[in-house]
Amino acid sequence: MAKTLHPMWPPANVEAVCRVLASTDRPGLSGSEISKLLAMRGVADVNPTANKRDRLWAALMTKQQANQASNCIIRFINDAMAPGRFVHDSARFAALKDALNEPLALMALRVNDQGEVARATGASTLDEVAKLAGRLRTELNRRGIHPEIVKYCEEEILRKSLFHAVFEATKGVAERLRQMSKSNLDGSKLVDFCFSTKNPPPVVRINNFITETEISEHTGFANLLRGVFGTFRNPPAHTPRAAAGWTISEPDALDLFAMLSFMHRRLDGATV
Template identity: 40%
Template sequence: MRPDRTMTRKVQADIARDQLNQALSLAGMKVREDGKVATVKRARTDSEALDRTQHLRNLLVRRDAHDAVLAYCRTELLRTDFYEAVFEAIKGLGSRIRQMTKTEGDGYGLIDATMCGKEPVLAINNLNTRTDRDEQLGVANLAKGLFSAFRNPVAHEPRLEWQMSEQDALDVLGTLSLIHRRIDAATVRTVSTP
C-alpha cells in the first residue's frame, strides 16, 4: 500500500485500501494514504465498518461533483452502494426539476414537460440561437437517457438481476453533475398559451 508501489494503479490501490480498511477497522486499525498502519477507534459492527469507507464519495469530490448529486445519495455513497446511489441521485434530479418548475410528473415525461419544445419551462440558456436550442435539447436528452437507462431499470428489476459497477456509477453521477450545473443557470419561464 506504499505510494511508491501503487502510483501506476492509484484508483485500484485506493479501492483496495478502502476494502482493507473496512476489515481493519474492526480491529482498530487502518492503512493511511502514505501506506503506514495507524490506530483508529475500533468499529463495533460490520455496518460501522462499512460506513468508514468513502472511496466513491472521495472520487466524486475530486471530480467536483455537484452538491445536489452528493446530497441525494450521501448515505448510500458512504456505504459504496452504487445501485442505490445512482437510483437516489437520479430521483433527486427529478425532485429538483419538479420543485423549480412546480410541474408534476416523473422521469422521461417530466423532462418532456419542462425542458423540451419551442418554449421550455426550464430553459438552460436564452434559446436565441440554433446552438442554444441544440444545447437545450441535448441536456434534455441526457436527462431523459439517465431516467430511461438507469432509474427505470433500477425501479423495475430485482437488485440481484441489475448490477452497477463503481465506474458506471461514477460516469452516471458525473453526467448528473453536468445536468445540475446547467440547471443552476436555468430560467424558469412562463409558457405562453395560444
C-alpha cells in the same frame, strides 16, 4: 514509564484533518463539540473567534508546537471518535472515520473501528489515498462532483451500495426539476413539461434559447435527461435488482455521477 512522543505532523496534514473534523456540513463537529473536546485535554482555544476549521487548526498546531509532538492531535481525534458519542448516529461515525482516513493515510495512520488512531499502510499520492481509503466518496471528491449528488445519496455512498447510490442520485435530478418547475410529474413526462419547445419559451431553459445553436443545445440536454432516466432510473425502479440482474461497476457509477454532476451544473445556471 516515559510517555511516547509521536513525531509532529506537517501543518498541511493538520489542516486537512481539521477540515474534516470541523466541516460545516454533516458529519463535522459543532462549535460547542470542539470547545468541549479542547477543554477535555487542556488545549487552549487560542483563536476562538475564527471559523471552526481555522479555530481548531490554531489550537492543535499551537499545542503541537509547544509539545514538539503530535500527541495532542491524536488524543483529540481519539476523543472526537469515541464510539460512545455515536451510539445513536452510527452513520456519522462512519462518515467521519472514512473522511479522516484520507489525510491520515499520508502519514501511514488510520482511524480504526474502535475510533482510535492506529498504524496503517502509508500513501504518498492522492491515487494511493483513494485506494487505501477504499470508498466511493473519495473519488467523488477528487472529481469535484456537484454537492446535489451527495445530497440525495449520502447514506448509500457510506454503505458503498452502488446500485442504490446510482438510483437515488438519478432520482435527485428529477426532484430538482420538480422543485424548479413546481411540477408533480416524473421521468420523460417531467422532461417534456420542463423543456418542451412547442410553446416557447420552455418552462426551464439552460441558455438564452434564441439562436438555432442554443435551441439545439437545449433540445439535446432534454434528450440527455431522458436517456439517463430511461437507463439508470427506470430499470431499478421497476424490477428488483436480483431478478433483473441489474448491476453497475464502480467505474460506470463514477462516470454516471460525473454526468449527473454536469446536469446539475447546467441547472445551476438555468432560467425558470
